Amino acid sequence: MHGAIVSSFKRYLDSALGEDIWRHAIEEAGLKGKTYMPVSIYPDEEMEALLSAAERACGLRRDDLLGDFGEWVIAPLMHLYKAMIPQDCDATGFLLNLQQTHERVLKLKDPEARAPGITVKRCGGGLVEIRYASTRNMGAMIPGAVKGLARWFHEEVELLASEPGQGGEETYVFRLSSGELTSQQVG
Structure with a gap:
């Protein structure tokens, strides 16, 4: 999974649902202490584990969480890759x-x-x-x-x-x- 997506997922959770959701998700996913950099690639399984843990922590269904994140992430990604548009x-x-x-x-x-x-x-x-x-x-x-x-x-x-x-x-x-x-x- 592209690091820009994983790191943006953290920022989305922090800003939209509260920093406690990310802390809970990363701990429950067994990834405590892991840092996600936008310029790196991470195993897909880590994003899936974070998504599942966040789903349980915030009470949103997976598809609703992904839909909200999909809408939220566009602006940061468009700013990041503006030169390519x-x-x-x-x-x-x-x-x-x-x-x-x-x-x-x-x-x-x-x-x-x-x-x-x-x-x-x-x-x-x-x-x-x-x-x-x-x-x-x-x-x-x-x-x-x-x-x-x-x-x-x-x-x-x-x-x-x-x-x-x-x-x-x-x-x-x-x-x-x-x-x-x-x-x-x-x-």
Whole structure:
């Protein structure tokens, strides 16, 4: 797991749910004393253990925790990798290049690292289909991350459909459109 995700998960828990959640999670996961650096790669099992422990500590379901984290993590990641984002990009353009960008970032850190399979297809009428495939089973981050991207690019987003697949594969269909965000769409 990319260190930027694990270290961001700690920051998310600290700011959104309280520092006690992280302390409890890292201890329960058997990782007390471990420090996560954004520039490193860590075993997927450690993130899964932290996620499971955080789920128990805060009482949120795993998918809800991942969705909230997915939305929260976009702004810090966009700031971190700002140089890799074309200036004329919108949310759909960013999503269409997501897999390539994700792989490029990972390969800078570890040539052997494998990014999850994220296939994005523009369907017309502002519709975007995202297919996530990974044994990491973190697809529940996708709706939150797309919501966070829409906010970043000052666009509106609506999740129209989601369908679980087999072996960690999930498909989502979103409608993205330019425009001012309303408090109802953001919240």
